[in-house]
Amino acid sequence: MRKSLEKYYRIDKLPHIWCPGCGNGIITGALVRAIDNLKLDKDKICIVSGIGCSSRAPGYLNFNTLHTTHGRALAFATGIKLARPELKVIVLTGDGDCAAIGGNHFIHACRRNIDITTIVFNNSIYGMTSGQYSPLTPVGAYATTAPYGNIDRNFDLCKLAEAAGATYVARGTVYHVPQLIKFIEKALLHKGFSVVETISTCPTYFGRKNKLGSPVRMMEMLRDNTVSAKAAEKMSKEELASKIVIGEFAEINAPEYTEEYMKIIKRAQGEE
Amino acid sequence: MSSMPRLMQGNEACIEGAIAAGMRFYAGYPITPSTEIAELAAEKLPKVGGKFIQMEDEIASMGAVIGASLAGLKAMTATSGPGFSLKQENIGFACLTEVPCVIVNVQRGGPSTGQPTLPAQGDVMQARWGTHGDHPIIVLSPSYVREVFDLTVRAFNLSEKYRVPCILLMDEVVGHLREKVQLPDPASLKIINRKKPDLSKISHYNPYQDYDGDGIPPMVNFGEGIPYHVTGLIHDITGFPSTKPEVTEYLITRLMRKIYNNIDDIVEYEKHFTEDAETVIVSFGSTARSAIRAVKILRSEGEKVGLIRLKTIWPFPRKAFRELPSTVRNVIVAEMNFGQLIETVEAACEGKFNIFGLNKYNGELMSPDEVIAKVREVNKNA
Ligand SMILES: Cc1ncc(C[n+]2csc(CCOP(=O)(O)OP(=O)(O)O)c2C)c(N)n1
Ligand code: SF4
Ligand SMILES: [Mg+2]
Numbered sequence: 001m002r003k004s005l006e007k008y009y010r011i012d013k014l015p016h017i018w019c020p021g022c023g024n025g026i027i028t029g030a031l032v033r034a035i036d037n038l039k040l041d042k043d044k045i046c047i048v049s050g051i052g053c054s055s056r057a058p059g060y061l062n063f064n065t066l067h068t069t070h071g072r073a074l075a076f077a078t079g080i081k082l083a084r085p086e087l088k089v090i091v092l093t094g095d096g097d098c099a100a101i102g103g104n105h106f107i108h109a110c111r112r113n114i115d116i117t118t119i120v121f122n123n124s125i126y127g128m129t130s131g132q133y134s135p136l137t138p139v140g141a142y143a144t145t146a147p148y149g150n151i152d153r154n155f156d157l158c159k160l161a162e163a164a165g166a167t168y169v170a171r172g173t174v175y176h177v178p179q180l181i182k183f184i185e186k187a188l189l190h191k192g193f194s195v196v197e198t199i200s201t202c203p204t205y206f207g208r209k210n211k212l213g214s215p216v217r218m219m220e221m222l223r224d225n226t227v228s229a230k231a232a233e234k235m236s237k238e239e240l241a242s243k244i245v246i247g248e249f250a251e252i253n254a255p256e257y258t259e260e261y262m263k264i265i266k267r268a269q270g271e272e
Numbered sequence: 273m274s275s276m277p278r279l280m281q282g283n284e285a286c287i288e289g290a291i292a293a294g295m296r297f298y299a300g301y302p303i304t305p306s307t308e309i310a311e312l313a314a315e316k317l318p319k320v321g322g323k324f325i326q327m328e329d330e331i332a333s334m335g336a337v338i339g340a341s342l343a344g345l346k347a348m349t350a351t352s353g354p355g356f357s358l359k360q361e362n363i364g365f366a367c368l369t370e371v372p373c374v375i376v377n378v379q380r381g382g383p384s385t386g387q388p389t390l391p392a393q394g395d396v397m398q399a400r401w402g403t404h405g406d407h408p409i410i411v412l413s414p415s416y417v418r419e420v421f422d423l424t425v426r427a428f429n430l431s432e433k434y435r436v437p438c439i440l441l442m443d444e445v446v447g448h449l450r451e452k453v454q455l456p457d458p459a460s461l462k463i464i465n466r467k468k469p470d471l472s473k474i475s476h477y478n479p480y481q482d483y484d485g486d487g488i489p490p491m492v493n494f495g496e497g498i499p500y501h502v503t504g505l506i507h508d509i510t511g512f513p514s515t516k517p518e519v520t521e522y523l524i525t526r527l528m529r530k531i532y533n534n535i536d537d538i539v540e541y542e543k544h545f546t547e548d549a550e551t552v553i554v555s556f557g558s559t560a561r562s563a564i565r566a567v568k569i570l571r572s573e574g575e576k577v578g579l580i581r582l583k584t585i586w587p588f589p590r591k592a593f594r595e596l597p598s599t600v601r602n603v604i605v606a607e608m609n610f611g612q613l614i615e616t617v618e619a620a621c622e623g624k625f626n627i628f629g630l631n632k633y634n635g636e637l638m639s640p641d642e643v644i645a646k647v648r649e650v651n652k653n654a
Contacts, residue, residue, distance in 0.1 A: 059512065080343045083339065261318075
């Protein structure tokens with residue numbers, strides 16, 4: 001680790017609990033680099049997570065950190081942001097945490113366009129509970145609770161976020177790290193609700209259940225199976241079927257919730 | 273200056289009390305018979321610079337309340353049975369992480385959707401043990417509109433002082449009843465705020481260290497320049513997860529003791545005519561109003577009847593029962609449920625008295641006549 005980045009970590013809490021080859025550390029590192037590149041005030045950052053392997057990330061980060069209940073990080077984060085809009089609030093969440101148990105909070109946070117950056121660690125599986133399928137597990141994939149193959153159709157989380165009203169939406173992977181850092185930087189600078197879905201690797205459960213080989217092999221698959229949003233525009237549905245589309249999907253200016261609430265306060269106090 | 277007397281609903285008195293106590297954040301989801309509290313919060317909070325948000329459900333409301341409190345605002349939510357059930361997991365989070373907050377439950381008939389518009393007191397045990405695991409909690413129950421104001425202020429004070437969620441357990445009757453009340457001068461109220469660490473004496477702040485030996489760690493709010501970690505996992509004094517037996521036992525013991533060691537400060541109840549009573553009624557909330565009326569009528573007829581009216585339900589005021597004179601033979605527990613508090617009363621009475629339940633759970637409130645009839649029945653047979 002670069003010496004200059006050490007201040008963002010709780011070094012005494014390392015080593016982390018994640019398995020060798022897990023993508024969680026890469027996403028956490030990308031977030032730290034984005035924060036460092038932007039020179040954000042460390043004390044004004046608050047990082048909130050739910051429950052899952054990915055949601056353990058805030059424990060290793062030296063900010064105001066809050067490890068909440070499964071799926072509810074966005075609810076807690078909404079309270080923090082509305083109470084203290086001057087804080088930069090970042091939510092770290094897993095695919096299950098965000099899209100299953102927390103799905104309702106997710107779409108409503110998108111809809112409100114509250115100034116929170118959400119980074120989804122999408123490893124296509126429930127890692128912490130050892131390998132059950134999530135709403136982002138692809139159809140046909142195997143999981144401990146899908147021993148004959150998954151028939152639950154998966155969300156396209158970026159489309160869901162965009163349709164629900166999120167105003168910055170991007171998808172990256174743990175293989176394309178410089179791009180991921182860029183997306184996180186843009187999300188952090190964006191005023192409104194921003195979502196960076198990050199395709200990650202869980203060699204221990206998703207990899208093993210689906211016979212994907214070593215962590216390195218899983219990384220290579222991310223390299224080979226992704227297409228940029230631009231390239232995807234020219235491809236047919238069939239051509240895209242087994243591909244992961246990465247890139248930016250939305251970047252919109254829209255009224256931000258806490259700013260709108262400040263106007264309500266003025267109106268209620270008769271100043272407007 | 274105290275306000276002019278005016279006709280006010282219990283739910284309105286609750287919001288008045290909350291704002292007077294310093295509540296500046298409300299998150300909720302509408303549900304009868306608590307909805308007026310949300311509507312009034314939406315109207316009144318921005319006037320004092322506070323924040324109101326209607327969340328997507330009660331789970332989210334409870335989460336937002338905890339987040340806002342961690343960020344330094346006094347926060348509350350209000351609900352009824354079904355919503356109270358949904359809040360439970362996050363109430364447990366607030367218990368373990370020691371985040372002050374107030375949860376109002378205006379009880380309706382249950383279980384399930386039950387009877388949204390009818391009175392009941394069926395959440396007495398849920399208020400105590402609704403969330404999983406050993407945990408501390410404070411539950412207050414008002415009987416009058418003015419008392420709703422007073423106990424809401426007290427709920428915030430106790431919650432801030434002991435860093436524990438405080439539940440204001442109302443019932444539909446008290447929530448919707450209109451009474452003429454005069455509110456106190458806000459300046460005359462005693463307001464308690466969460467204890468801050470003395471940073472001149474602490475080189476490194478541990479968020480869960482019992483610096484003062486009272487079991488209550490001083491609290492820094494998020495954004496005040498001292499980053500720290502909060503987790504719903506069992507944690508050590510630094511706030512980080514631990515599975516060590518001694519850390520686990522220490523934390524749970526401290527959480528329980530900070531409440532039980534201060535029981536005299538937390539517990540409030542009223543005794544009416546108990547000095548020479550032979551039969552004592554125990555009641556709370558709107559049921560206690562009928563019980564008081566019944567006791568007065570019976571006393572005028574020479575019956576030796578008394579009443580204990582609980583304002584704090586949890587921690588349970590066992591002391592009130594130890595204090596009863598030797599004249600007492602019978603205790604009647606009057607509650608609008610199938611019989612919930614009666615077992616706790618029975619334990620508190622330590623076999624000294626005959627215990628009887630007076631229970632009403634048909635959606636109608638308990639009348640003074642019913643209390644009178646029960647006292648007569650008990651006195652005849654016992
Ligand atoms: C209310 C509740 N239900 C279930 C669980 C058990 N649980 C813990 S983590 C988890 C799934 C996490 O999956 P994901 O969000 O994808 O995170 P990952 O571990 O894969 O990073 C589940 C089901 C829980 N902690 N709380
Ligand atoms: S189980 Fe999967 S997601 Fe969890 S730490 Fe291991 S590799 Fe990472
Ligand atoms: Mg996952």
